[in-house]
Amino acid sequence: MGKQARSRVTYARILDAAATEFARHGYANASLQEIALRTGLTKGALYGHFASKEHLAETLVRRLDVKPPDPQPTADPLNASALGQLRDLTCDFATRIETDIQVNAAVRLAVDAAQKPDARSESLHHIAGRALELADRAEDNYELEPPLTAEVVADLMMTMLVGAYCTATTADRRNLSARIERMWDAVMPAIAAWRLRSGRCPPPR
Numbered sequence: 001m002g003k004q005a006r007s008r009v010t011y012a013r014i015l016d017a018a019a020t021e022f023a024r025h026g027y028a029n030a031s032l033q034e035i036a037l038r039t040g041l042t043k044g045a046l047y048g049h050f051a052s053k054e055h056l057a058e059t060l061v062r063r064l065d066v067k068p069p070d071p072q073p074t075a076d077p078l079n080a081s082a083l084g085q086l087r088d089l090t091c092d093f094a095t096r097i098e099t100d101i102q103v104n105a106a107v108r109l110a111v112d113a114a115q116k117p118d119a120r121s122e123s124l125h126h127i128a129g130r131a132l133e134l135a136d137r138a139e140d141n142y143e144l145e146p147p148l149t150a151e152v153v154a155d156l157m158m159t160m161l162v163g164a165y166c167t168a169t170t171a172d173r174r175n176l177s178a179r180i181e182r183m184w185d186a187v188m189p190a191i192a193a194w195r196l197r198s199g200r201c202p203p204p205r
Helices: 003-029 032-039 043-047 053-064 082-099 101-114 125-140 150-166 176-191
Strands: none
Touching: 003 032, 003 053, 003 101, 032 043, 053 101, 082 101, 082 125, 082 150, 082 176, 101 150, 125 150, 150 176
């Protein structure tokens, strides 16, 4: 393995180790010494890749700066609806948190940052923006039970997602996606318009 390839492998190992620390302990309590120990490096070697703990955190948070992919097409009327796609968006994101330690850590860092008094964190703006976009489409297609609005539904979904994350009992957020799915099962009857639940909604626009 060449020098550049080894450097990339080490870089990835450091990010995974840092992600584990941040996901478990948050930014304030994460230790660079523990991160170095997880990778088998000295702190000096770690600094060769990342100048500070803040640099590590910023690199991980950028994992959230990716627009969520569009959902796969489906023949089921409810799943094909904008509201069904909103459900898929939150469930898929919860699965990413469970299966990708770097995404898990990025969300932990974003949530921690948002709790500061002077917080202006926009780390979750991509998924929040996509949620509002789908909720707007659901409202335009008469998929929402009146008098619900797109803003209320999108805010509810983000609150549900972040709330489930923050109340997870394990650092790896095991079963987060299953919890989100159960929450959707509970709220969908109150959110979805009767015509959508009965399969009589017009085709999505």
